[in-house]
Amino acid sequence: MAESTETGLPRAVMIAWGMEKTPQRGPSRGLSHERIVGAAIDLADAEGLTAVTMQGVAKALGFTTMSLYRYVSSKEELLLLMQDAAFALPERSTLPTGWRAALPAWAELIRAAYRSHPWALEIPRGQASVLMPNSVWAADLGMAALADLDIDQESKVGVILVISQLAASMVELEGSLAEEGLVSTTPEGTGLLAEVITPERFPHIADLFAANSRVGADGGAGFAPVIDGGTLEVDGEFGLGLSLLIAGLEALQRSAARETEQVPDQDVEGTGPV
């Protein structure tokens, strides 16, 4: 599906890293990858990703639709370039020392990046995405944050991955909740729901829906971040997940340390892949 050049790399990767033979002959180019991606990003920021059409981008630049195809071989490729550009972290970000402080700081950087361009999360993420410059840079920074944590390299990658996925999920959730406010704010709606979400059928969750019109809303798992008087608690969910992971890492490290001292502790890894 992903266009690949004869190098085996998707063309978008080549473009993003600047490994593109720019032609010498012919008229000078009126456009550039940067301008095209920039215009597309402006469009997405202003009107959402659905507003990013080849015709829309071209019109914003004052060119015809087809002229874009001299720079980008498909819309998918443009989207990949947008995704990477949107994921730029602030140049030369510095992290606190010590993984306990560095990891949350890094996580917040990632989350901020997603937040600034939430539409980037709607773009399908393929294998090409990792190879893009800003992805690599963010991963490098993440590994740096964990430099003084005593677990193996692969697990570090896993932690980085899990946290960034968590950040992505939370931003996505935040966005979908923010748009157009809460659902079922009318009494009729909640009344109707109360008829089907009964404590008999859903003993463990019905009260969350029923209680003083606080209503859960979901993000894809099918679950409800609790809404508190209109203020979302997405921040809280993110912080909770993060702090649990950190606590888990500490436990993992402690148990590993004890193991080397030949004092076996409960095995935290034991719960492993189900």
Next chain:
Amino acid sequence: MAESTETGLPRAVMIAWGMEKTPQRGPSRGLSHERIVGAAIDLADAEGLTAVTMQGVAKALGFTTMSLYRYVSSKEELLLLMQDAAFALPERSTLPTGWRAALPAWAELIRAAYRSHPWALEIPRGQASVLMPNSVWAADLGMAALADLDIDQESKVGVILVISQLAASMVELEGSLAEEGLVSTTPEGTGLLAEVITPERFPHIADLFAANSRVGADGGAGFAPVIDGGTLEVDGEFGLGLSLLIAGLEALQRSAARETEQVPDQDVEGTGPV
């Protein structure tokens, strides 16, 4: 964006819960929501979500395109119904007792559900999604799994949310990696990458790309689940995240218990929202 009826509830929610006034007069209906959603799901399973077009679904049913609009007011609504239908957990799933065992079991149920219909993850998840029947049911089951865990209700919801998001991310990642195998399998590709991903520029991650052509690939955070001789370690990442969360929960519980005994421990929550 989400169509809402005069009840304040999105129409898709009404349909999914069976709260629809079916007309009394007129000819008998040749179609039904169930048949339409079923046909759409079959299409998505067989050829992916992009194959789900109104015309495609209609043709599969032997009806014209526009006849579908008597049952579904937009394609978005159909997609929401598909999303919920795809997320059905096995009827009457039972969980082990004790949250330590129940939580991984529940997580695996969720992951299995996503895995059986991966295209469901591509459907944008809005606020309506939580209110759908299978979402509510899954949430209820998750809360049941945590019944004997001694933390407050809101945190439980957070844990449920985080885990389901993790499962979703991992399934999505798994799918994007599986499709069309690895990228940059040609020597030219890795060579080119080695030119730009240098240890000088990316001191903490360059070796992961360089080392024996094991190559990282990403899922949207910009990070690399390590590939091991062609076998994905997505299972491992999922298990790692899950076990870290469980260890974190144990630590959280322990520290809470000590606090009530007036013996302050290190505050695990302290790392909280950044």
Next chain:
DNA sequence: GCGAACTGTGTGCGGCATACGCTGAGAGCG
């Protein structure tokens, strides 16, 4: 300076979601 390489344009195709008016079936009421 001449030809090859290259740029941006115009036109057009097939596919998409969806609006609207029509016909005739069938149920409920009288």
Next chain:
DNA sequence: CGCTCTCAGCGTATGCCGCACACAGTTCGC
């Protein structure tokens, strides 16, 4: 028992979309 009104499914049409392709004009290497 038959009238009438509701409603199901159809045909047609509109306006987007991504993208293929041939063409005309431009600029550099030789």
